[in-house]
Amino acid sequence: MKSCDLPDTQNNLDTRQIIIDRVGIKDISHPITYIDREGNKSPTVGNFTMTVTLPENVKGTHMSRFIQILNEGPCEFDSGNFGKIIEKVRDRLESETAHIILDFPFFRKKKAPSSGVESMMDYQVTLYGSLDKGVTEVMMKVVVPVTSLCPCSKSISKYGAHNQRSHITIKAKATVGKTLYLEDLIDLAETKASCELYAILKREDEKVVTERAYDNPAFVEDLVRDIAVDLNANNNIDYYRLESENFESIHNHSAYALIENQK
Template structure:
């Protein structure tokens, strides 16, 4: 009988420094989410799985991370109405059970989610894809789950549009158009501004109750920009997107604030301590740089600010995002 192999991971390291996150990344798994009276959602998901490591231990049991992911996913296939954030939470909690030397486990999942929809004017069937962002952290105090989405849209710069409007006003006056007609025309026909592709990310971190509808998250993120975009578009649809985006010009900062407003209006049933992460990045069309804005805050603080409360507390609310 061969001698038992030594457990090298459990030995003491040469440098006794603890680590916050040790684990595996790029774990690809097929995830099936059953829904009541509807076709199941099948996702090709990529997972990242981590635990913390104390200073006195050389390494984690890496194979256990993979074993837990496989176990939970197989169990999920036998259940109905599974939410991806619950899936991450189950894996995180099981990791704590499997690794008795850890105090914190973290699981992240990303997958592409396809939404069926119709084009805005021609009514043609098409599809829109969003990136699902789900995660969970588990520690002795409990489990926190996060669900979110990253979507793409269109924005128009109000600054350049304002300059175009000023130019149009001057030309119309030179053509002796009456002032009232000039203002009515400019009010009804939005002037050009440089447009860009926008990237909106919205995430909500909760304790798992009440449930957050992923579709609602996607809708709020898409509506935060100047206009939605569509994979397939006929001429009337292109005209619709161009007109509505220029009629709703927004800076990158405006998009984040619109996202905050949408979260407060849509998620009225959520508790004040839900942590909301909102990010907007624009691929600038006339600059070599891009624009970015973000906000992390508890939902209660956003409600207070939008109801006329003090908005000068960003540093305090950001402290809850860890």
């Protein structure tokens, strides 16, 4: 029997007159390629949530069409073209709106500060895309792990100071007509931290990063304020949500701070 001869149940009329805000597929893994700031292609694996709005008179959406879109060709994205797949979802599902959330690890090669040994650092990235009333909006979020060293501990101790691993999370939306690069957000977070992290460090590198952190103490408040100064001055950004969570090494809690700004 041909598929055209089979009943299409989801296209049946629904009489309950209730709009479903978002319906689709969640947590589907698919290979993607992220194109970085320099144009290099970085293969990775994305986790997709893809939804549309369902009108009050339609019984169900076509779930398979979401997956067909992912499998029609290479899934390649950069900071500026993620909106194209959102438009394709909207058109293929014949909906007025479309939403995509894409999570993926972004890998970046880094050189240790003294030995120069290279290793791959990973950053957790989320792209948020929506299309509603003809307007496409894309936001990106990146979690940047760094080191922070406590200024208070340094000032009161005869030697040493306690430090902690910190996660700086920046969620930002580009100004209309501007391009916002993922690496710009990573660079900013790592520059403002007491010290950045590396996957591989030799002994001479450990000396450098330990002393660098000691020379650049920062409270969680300092981290978000220093980063916010640059975000506020960046004309490529018209909205951001900035968080820092410091996983304390001498307390049984985290230190936390958040700044949110719609320019």
